[in-house]
Amino acid sequence: MLRYTLMRLGIFAGCLVVVWGLVYSGLFPRGLGNSNGMWIVLLSLLLSAPLSFVLLRGERERASVRVVERVDRMKANLDANRNQEDQADDAARAQGQGA
Known part of the structure; x- marks a missing residue:
């Protein structure tokens, strides 16, 4: 169970890095005002959930x-x-x- 949890966290961390890069390169839209960090985390969660479902x-x-x-x-x-x-x-x- 710990292995599965760590793998999920790894997929989330990978998505977080990719989304952060895409947002700061301008390919993904930025969040409004000071919400950019929350925007990146939410996008990462939305991407990592189906990836984890399929890959794991x-x-x-x-x-x-x-x-x-x-x-x-x-x-x-x-x-x-x-x-x-x-x-x-x-x-x-x-x-x-x-x-």
Whole structure:
């Protein structure tokens, strides 16, 4: 998951550099007044989102598989703990009825 996040940040940083260069070279319009920095960040976000969606599909699927495996493992542990508690409770009730 960390790898996917770092890859997304890398794509965003690349887009930020490219958009900054395009804005300051005059190929992209500048922001109004003091909003030029925010304009560059917004354009970078708009460009990096679909690029990340397409370019990182495989990494996103691998991360998803790891998350699903972790959730399944946690569910199995919870079920095992629940069964242990049920067995202990049944044993305690059986001892209480036999005495």
